Amino acid sequence: MPPHLSADRPAGRPPGHGSVDALISQTRRLKGDVDAVRRDAHSDGTDPGERWQRALYDLALHQLNDLDEHLAQLRDGPPPVPHAVAEPEPGPAVRAEPGTPPSGSLLSRVGSAEWNLLTDEASWSGELYRILGRDPAAPALTLDELPSLVFDEDRPMLTAMVTDCLVDAKPIDGEFRVVRPDGSVRTVHMMGEPVLDVEGSTASMWAVLRDVSELRRHRRTVRETRDSLQRHRQQARTEHRFAVELQEAVLPTWRGSLQLPRRGRGALDVAARHLPSGTGTFLGGDWYDALELSDGETLLGVGDLTGHGVTVTSGMAMLLGAVRGMAMTGTRPAQLLSWLNQLLDATVQPALGSALCCRYRPATRTLEWAQAGHPAPLLFRDGTGCALTSPDGVLLGATPRATYGQAEVTLEPGDLLLLHTDGLVSAKSGPRSVNRLLDLAPRFGAARTAQDCMRTLVEEFGESGREDEACVLVARVTS
Structure with missing residues (x-):
């Protein structure tokens, strides 16, 4: 019999990391060897020692079958939760006694x-x-x-x-x-x-009787963690589906370009898109909006709530509803952001958000705008582009009584406004990201419609694959 392993006699080199298939092959070879030895151990059933040996061979095969199954699950991932009758709940906690295998051990006692x-x-x-x-x-x-x-x-x-x-x-x-x-x-x-x-x-x-309490406890733990993982995945799928449906319900869904206002001179040709993240697993709080108001002016806006998941998407829906409601009452952009800040501060689950809010007056082609910790609009004119100078404004929800500045600019026929959230370009790029957008000025100048400009943006920055989701809106002043 070979000597027992010790500190100065290490075990053989284990398989390389990730070689679960190699472990499965070794386990199955060992099962075959054990089964062959068991068959060679002839017994007429009259000798207690031989019966004991045969029983231990059978028990060893049971253990190796379990090991084979567990390794296969480790390789293939958690199986679907079966509709099975639950095992009886365990009884009172086992009290340790001398000789009992330590907690967490799969060693079993065997008696006859x-x-x-x-x-x-x-x-x-x-x-x-x-x-x-x-x-x-x-x-x-x-x-x-x-x-x-x-x-x-x-x-x-x-x-x-x-x-x-x-x-x-x-x-x-x-x-x-x-x-x-x-x-x-x-x-x-x-x-x-x-x-x-x-x-x-x-x-x-x-008979041979084996104490399998610890083994069953570990099996129960594996089953419970598998079921917990299954429930977590199902909950994540449900929340994602709900978030998608909620987002689709509240964001404008027009196809192609939108003319705002629908009548009169100086109208805006508007196009907007929501661009998902690379994974597409979690939706955040990015939003955009373009709306003709009751006084004939046009609301333009983009924004983002921090975080991901259905709670943030619900917050985005609330925020967007508040923006539309206050804009309809004639609230100017700076005051609108101030009230939005108070609204976020008063919610049960406070959140941080950025926003850019604009009101466009077509009769004079005047754009009033304010921002809350958000990138400024980009203005493209005659083949060149620039970022407008931002008035003061902190993130929504950052401080209870924040005040917001307001800026005004007069647009000309053919001007193009670009509003976007942070996810459009990588935050790691810094100022270069803005330059990438401004470099599109010649292509925007050659475009005939806002929708053509949107296609150019998607071609340049991709419809997916970014680190975070994004919303982008372009508005072109018609003659």
């Missing part, structure tokens, strides 16, 4: 027993006494007395296994829970066979 049906004698190994918490000086329990240790709901199964073994010579292979004298509960796996006399009648029954 034989019941002589002719003499009504029972013989137990010392380990079986320890498994069942019995005094080794006490007599072994008979088959009739054994069920007294077993949970009430598990007794019918034990009785059926023993009856099938004694009457029909069927092997025993099953589990039941026992209550030890100290009140602790253990799960026992029992395997056994009948021993026949020369006339073929059952003379006795032998």
